[in-house]
Amino acid sequence: MKKAFRLIILVAVVAAVGGIAYYVLSQQEAQNGRLAASGTIEATEIEVSAQTAARITSVAVSEGDRVKKGQMLVRLDYALLADQVKQAKAGISAARAALKATRDDGTNADIAAAKAQLRQANVAYQMAAVQLSYAAIKSPQAGIVLSVPVSAGENATPGTIVAVVGxxxxxxxxxxxxxxxxxxxxxxxxxxxxxxxxxxxxxxxKVTRIASQAEFTPGNIETKEQRVKQVFRTTVTLVNLGQKLKPGMPADVAFE
Structure with missing residues (x-):
């Protein structure tokens, strides 16, 4: 019983000394005008999404791949979209033929209606061509592929996220x-x-942002005492020369 009691006292003393050391260190840093903190490296993430509805025929990248701006990420069913363009072209041809026939023996009202149908056919073709261009989903910037949440054979709809590029x-x-x-x-x-x-x-x-409103320390911080403190989220931004720094790396920050 005495040994257990002594052990409890020893643990309490160590904890108290550790707390005092942390407090003194923080106070020294504050007095010296320096402050240290820890966080995690993060990158600017862009969610690349499908802009048309079609089946995914191929995925050209994997998580961790480096990509260039304009590089292919995912391809949608080109054949289906191309067929829609073909049908739209046929619609234009039919509308032109109808207008020609109407001009030969139609009234002014008939001619106006035929012209309106031709305009609609042209719009339909332009829309189909745009949809076809969406079949090739490319990276909007150079970076690293952080995730690819889709697979070949799945159906994509407008807004479906196909890749996240950092x-x-x-x-x-x-x-x-x-x-x-x-x-x-x-x-x-x-x-x-x-x-x-x-x-x-x-x-x-360098510091690029300081929150204008305090918040409680996020719940993933180690101790309960730290989590209940009022803190200000502060962002330090770095030019990543050589791209050595990767998202998810633990980082220690020393303010100068």
């Missing part, structure tokens, strides 16, 4: 600055960012 030219880290230390951070302030994958190497960043 722009790795610039990345960001969101950290949460305690209200008491918010005065140590400002827009445009320089920061050094380190990641475990490149020990000893610092990446230059």
């Amino acid at each position: 722009d790795l030219r610039t990345v960001r880290v969101d950290v949460f600055v305690p209200e008491a230390q918010l005065g140590l951070v400002k827009i445009g302030q320089a920061a050094k960012v380190g990641v475990d994958s490149y020990p000893g190497e610092d990446f230059d960043g």
